Amino acid sequence: MNDRELLFAAILAAPDEDTPRLMYADWLMDNGDPARGNFVRLQVEAAKQEPFGPDARKLAAEAERAYQSRGADWEAELRGRVADWHYARGFVERVRVDAATFPDRAADLFAAAPVRALDLVRTTGYAELDPFFAVPQLAHVTRLDLSHLTFAPYEVDPLPACPHLANLTDLSVRGQFVMPQWLGALLDGPHLPALEGLDVGDLSHLGPVLSDTFPQLDHRRVRRLDLTRVTFSSEEVQRVLSSRCLREVEELRLGWLPLAGRSGPLALLTLGWVLPLDRLRVLDLSGQRVGNGGVVELVQALTRLRGPAPLRWLGLANNNLGAEGARALVNSDPARLDLYYLNVYGNADLTAAHRAQLQTRFPRAVVDATRPA
Numbered sequence: 001m002n003d004r005e006l007l008f009a010a011i012l013a014a015p016d017e018d019t020p021r022l023m024y025a026d027w028l029m030d031n032g033d034p035a036r037g038n039f040v041r042l043q044v045e046a047a048k049q050e051p052f053g054p055d056a057r058k059l060a061a062e063a064e065r066a067y068q069s070r071g072a073d074w075e076a077e078l079r080g081r082v083a084d085w086h087y088a089r090g091f092v093e094r095v096r097v098d099a100a101t102f103p104d105r106a107a108d109l110f111a112a113a114p115v116r117a118l119d120l121v122r123t124t125g126y127a128e129l130d131p132f133f134a135v136p137q138l139a140h141v142t143r144l145d146l147s148h149l150t151f152a153p154y155e156v157d158p159l160p161a162c163p164h165l166a167n168l169t170d171l172s173v174r175g176q177f178v179m180p181q182w183l184g185a186l187l188d189g190p191h192l193p194a195l196e197g198l199d200v201g202d203l204s205h206l207g208p209v210l211s212d213t214f215p216q217l218d219h220r221r222v223r224r225l226d227l228t229r230v231t232f233s234s235e236e237v238q239r240v241l242s243s244r245c246l247r248e249v250e251e252l253r254l255g256w257l258p259l260a261g262r263s264g265p266l267a268l269l270t271l272g273w274v275l276p277l278d279r280l281r282v283l284d285l286s287g288q289r290v291g292n293g294g295v296v297e298l299v300q301a302l303t304r305l306r307g308p309a310p311l312r313w314l315g316l317a318n319n320n321l322g323a324e325g326a327r328a329l330v331n332s333d334p335a336r337l338d339l340y341y342l343n344v345y346g347n348a349d350l351t352a353a354h355r356a357q358l359q360t361r362f363p364r365a366v367v368d369a370t371r372p373a
Helices: 003-013 019-030 034-048 054-074 102-112 136-140 180-188 204-216 234-241 291-304 323-330 352-361
Strands: 084-088 091-098 117-121 143-145 170-172 197-199 224-226 251-253 282-284 313-315 341-343 366-368
Touching: 003 019, 019 034, 034 054, 034 084, 091 102, 102 136, 180 204, 204 234, 291 323, 323 352, 352 366
Parallel strands: 091 117, 117 143, 143 170, 170 197, 197 224, 224 251, 251 282, 282 313, 313 341, 341 366
Antiparallel strands: 084 091
C-alpha cells in the first residue's frame, strides 16, 4: 500500500475517529488535492461544533461550497454502486442501495467508503430481502432506513434477529405498514441491543402498541424518537413520554397533522409535567395546537430544570401561537434557554413584530416562519 491507501485504510478501520480523517486531509493538501483536503477538514470541524449552532452552520456552509466546486471529482468509485449518497465528516457515510444488487456489491462498497447508514430501496424490480439481511458487511451499519422501501410485513421478520445488525443504533420504518405485534416484539425483546433511535412517523396505527410497550423497556435507552403523526389518545402519549427508557431522550418529534381543526393529544396535557426535558435538545410539537398556554407551560418547565436547558431546536409550527406565547419565549431567561432554531410557521396570530422580537431574543437562532418544521 502507498501512503494514501494506508491512511484511508485507517479511516475504514476506525470510522468514528477524527484523527485518521484529519491526517488524510493533511496528506491531500500536501499532495496536490487541497480542495478535497479542505472539504474533509471543514466537515470534521463542523461535526465537532454544538449541533444546530452558528459555528456548525457556518462550517457546514463552507464545506457545501467546497463540495459544489469539486465534489463530482471525488465519487467515481460510487457511481453505479449506489443510487444516492451523503457525506459526513469528509467522507460518504450514508448511501441509498438497491435491495437486489446490494448483496453482490456490498464488499466493494464498504471498501470504497466508511459507510455507516443505508437507505434501502427497490429500483430494479422486486427482490427478496433475505439476501440483504445475510450480508456480513451490515456489521458496519449503525443506521438503517426502510422508509423508501415498500415491503410486505413478513419480509422484515428476519430483521430483529439478524446477527449482522448488532451495532444498529437507528431504525426508520417511517410510512411503512408494519404489524404492531412485530414492532412490540422487536422493542421488548433482546435483539438489536444497540438500538437507541426509532422513527415510526406516519404510522398512525401504532399508538396503542407503543403506549403498551414503552413502559416495559427498562433494558433500552431511547435517545431519538420520531412519533410524527402517530395517533394517540392523551393517556396513551402520556404513558409513552413517562417511560423510563426516555429519561435520556435527546430528540423527540411529536408533530401532528390536525384534521378538521382537531388538536393533537398534547393539547390536553400540561406539557411541563409530561415532556422529558432533562436532556432534550430537539423538540418538534408542530401541529399539536398547544396554544399560548402550552408554550407558557413549556418555558416555565425549562426554567425549572437544574442548570441551563439543553434545548436548541424547537418546532412550534401550526400551534395557535400568538402574543402571549411569543412573550413567554421573549421574556425567558437567556442564561436558561438558548435556542439555535425556532420554527413558528403557520401561527396566524404571530405578527412580524413578534417574529422580530424572537429573533432579537435568540440572536444565534434561525427563526423560521416560511415553512413547516
